[in-house]
Amino acid sequence: MIDQGVERVGEPLLAVQGLVTRFGKFRALDGVSLTIGEGESVGLVGPNGSGKTTLVNTVCGLYPASEGSISFAGVEITGKRPDRVAAAGINRTFQIPKPFFSLSVRENVEVAAHHARQPHRVEEVLERTALLAVANHTVDTLTAAQQKRLDLARALAMSPRLLFIDELAAGLSPNELQEVAVMLRSLVDEGMALVVVEHLMGFLEQVVHEVFVLTAGRIVFQGELRDALADDTVQEVFLGRTDSAHS
Amino acid sequence: MLLKFRDQRQNPSEDLKGQSRWRRAASPWVAAAIPVLIFLVAVHVYSNELLLVDMAIYIALAQGINIIYGFTGYLPFGYFGFFGVGAYVAGYGIIHWGLSGPVAVLVGGVGGALAGAILLPLFRLRGAYFALTTLAAGEAFYAIVSNPSLTSITNGPYGLNLATAYSSGWSFGMAVGLAGVAILVAALIKRSRYGMTLKAIKDDPYSAAMAGINVARDRFYAWLIAAAIAGVGGAIYGWAISVFYPQDVFDVTVSVFAIVFALFGGIGSIWGPTIGAALLYAIYNVVGVSNPQYFQLIYGLIIVLLVLFAPRGLAGLMASIRERRLFGGGAR
Ligand SMILES: Nc1ncnc2c1ncn2[C@@H]1O[C@H](COP(=O)(O)OP(=O)(O)O)[C@@H](O)[C@H]1O
Numbered sequence: 252m253i254d255q256g257v258e259r260v261g262e263p264l265l266a267v268q269g270l271v272t273r274f275g276k277f278r279a280l281d282g283v284s285l286t287i288g289e290g291e292s293v294g295l296v297g298p299n300g301s302g303k304t305t306l307v308n309t310v311c312g313l314y315p316a317s318e319g320s321i322s323f324a325g326v327e328i329t330g331k332r333p334d335r336v337a338a339a340g341i342n343r344t345f346q347i348p349k350p351f352f353s354l355s356v357r358e359n360v361e362v363a364a365h366h367a368r369q370p371h372r373v374e375e376v377l378e379r380t381a382l383l384a385v386a387n388h389t390v391d392t393l394t395a396a397q398q399k400r401l402d403l404a405r406a407l408a409m410s411p412r413l414l415f416i417d418e419l420a421a422g423l424s425p426n427e428l429q430e431v432a433v434m435l436r437s438l439v440d441e442g443m444a445l446v447v448v449e450h451l452m453g454f455l456e457q458v459v460h461e462v463f464v465l466t467a468g469r470i471v472f473q474g475e476l477r478d479a480l481a482d483d484t485v486q487e488v489f490l491g492r493t494d495s496a497h498s
Numbered sequence: 499m500l501l502k503f504r505d506q507r508q509n510p511s512e513d514l515k516g517q518s519r520w521r522r523a524a525s526p527w528v529a530a531a532i533p534v535l536i537f538l539v540a541v542h543v544y545s546n547e548l549l550l551v552d553m554a555i556y557i558a559l560a561q562g563i564n565i566i567y568g569f570t571g572y573l574p575f576g577y578f579g580f581f582g583v584g585a586y587v588a589g590y591g592i593i594h595w596g597l598s599g600p601v602a603v604l605v606g607g608v609g610g611a612l613a614g615a616i617l618l619p620l621f622r623l624r625g626a627y628f629a630l631t632t633l634a635a636g637e638a639f640y641a642i643v644s645n646p647s648l649t650s651i652t653n654g655p656y657g658l659n660l661a662t663a664y665s666s667g668w669s670f671g672m673a674v675g676l677a678g679v680a681i682l683v684a685a686l687i688k689r690s691r692y693g694m695t696l697k698a699i700k701d702d703p704y705s706a707a708m709a710g711i712n713v714a715r716d717r718f719y720a721w722l723i724a725a726a727i728a729g730v731g732g733a734i735y736g737w738a739i740s741v742f743y744p745q746d747v748f749d750v751t752v753s754v755f756a757i758v759f760a761l762f763g764g765i766g767s768i769w770g771p772t773i774g775a776a777l778l779y780a781i782y783n784v785v786g787v788s789n790p791q792y793f794q795l796i797y798g799l800i801i802v803l804l805v806l807f808a809p810r811g812l813a814g815l816m817a818s819i820r821e822r823r824l825f826g827g828g829a830r
């Protein structure tokens with residue numbers, strides 16, 4: 252079978268080298284290295300507490316990196332402020348959506364568009380995330396699924412080149428899941444690079460074909476999703492004693 | 499279909515005619531002009547000009563609290579520190595540099611803003627820690643200014659005498675002007691993209707950062723504006739009373755009043771802090787000055803009622819009455 256992995260021409264879009272993020276003495280990320288090419292979509296999987304969200308937060312500049320380096324489109328962004336990272340073209344959704352509750356749905360997206368270097372059209376983003384019908388509503392009237400899509404809409408308004416999706420699928424109905432998968436797929440088709448943090452393999456395989464498996468702050472596997480599922484180490488991580496993942 | 503249906507029911511305010519009247523009343527220029535006009539008329543009717551000066555300054559301070567607390571969520575108990583610094587910087591300018599009162603007042607505003615800049619690191623703290631640390635900072639400013647060893651610069655505990663620069667007309671005019679400018683600035687911020695940015699920061703600084711907002715910088719601007727307003731207010735106050743001691747201008751009561759006035763009227767609204775300050779300061783002068791014990795009772799009662807029935811202040815109360823009238827009791 253032909254490898255569908257996106258070819259990497261020239262330098263990668265994101266290059267993470269030996270990244271360590273510490274909380275006190277605890278190394279939530281313990282030397283993570285990975286690269287993601289332009290327009291490539293990958294999954295980031297691993298047990299709870301393995302450091303997936305921490306990796307997203309650190310790349311985005313919300314957590315300081317203790318060691319290592321992060322570069323984006325050839326530019327070193329380690330230690331850059333999160334708004335600079337966002338302006339450079341990295342964005343993300345939050346595992347627990349973090350909308351602006353005192354703004355309307357439309358304003359939530361507008362505020363991001365105002366601060367974007369290349370703002371995406373607000374109406375288009377709302378349409379795409381199926382929020383146009385509730386655009387004038389306050390956020391507290393939204394369902395959980397809508398709030399997650401609003402998080403995504405806010406990120407899309409910044410026209411990111413690399414988008415981290417942190418457990419968007421959790422708690423969605425099968426229908427909603429399907430819609431989200433189609434939407435993410437279309438982003439990839441348009442050339443956006445995606446890193447999808449997810450537990451649901453069925454969802455993941457619709458959006459990505461390559462995965463990184465993270466355990467206790469280290470990447471223990473990188474490759475095709477189907478190979479990951481067959482891999483011994485990965486099997487142990489997911490099926491074995493996951494508590495051994497914590498040191 | 500269901501979504502569409504909810505759409506129409508939940509956001510009916512868009513096309514209601516009554517709304518536009520309120521929107522006009524909330525126009526920044528109208529919100530600033532009406533109080534200014536009232537002051538300009540009142541001074542011909544009411545003889546106690548100094549009381550009007552104080553009231554105008556408190557309106558400005560309440561709007562300053564509105565800007566920093568209402569729009570960013572940071573409550574500075576030590577707000578009086580900028581007030582005192584403004585009074586002292588202006589006084590120093592008058593005495594040592596021979597500045598005229600109006601120029602000194604503006605310099606006092608710069609002093610307040612600089613004092614605000616010095617306290618920038620306090621924004622690392624959240625909630626009550628921030629509030630209390632600013633209080634300590636205000637007290638620290640006081641301790642420095644009133645320190646006898648600095649008598650050659652600040653005149654230490656003996657205060658300042660600005661009688662040479664005294665001008666009742668000018669100080670009244672500048673107090674009213676400050677109130678107008680503070681209302682205008684708060685209202686313009688509220689309406690602007692910057693106001694939306696501040697709301698976003700207040701709601702969630704992490705999301706705000708990912709929306710490309712320079713959180714620390716944009717919050718800092720609001721802080722500087724609020725500090726400058728207090729600096730100008732203190733400068734005008736010191737100039738208007740012309741003789742003052744450190745404890746007169748570094749007085750935590752200034753913070754408490756400004757905060758309570760703003761909360762009473764309704765933080766985040768434009769008319770709220772203006773009306774709150776005017777009303778409560780008037781009540782304070784009718785009841786409070788001669789009978790402080792009654793005043794404390796009334797004050798306490800107001801705060802209790804406020805917390806119980808109108809957590810969003812007068813403005814919030816008005817809004818919910820309006821909504822109820824328009825949509826019937828059930829609409830929410
Ligand atoms: N802000 C924080 N402070 C302290 N510890 C944290 C913080 N964020 C994450 N951690 C710890 O880092 C580890 C990885 O967490 P996280 O990245 O959220 O895992 P995942 O997203 O893979 O479930 C966990 O042990 C978690 O408790």
Ligand SMILES: [Mg+2]
Nearest residue numbers: 303304305346
């Ligand atoms: Mg997580």
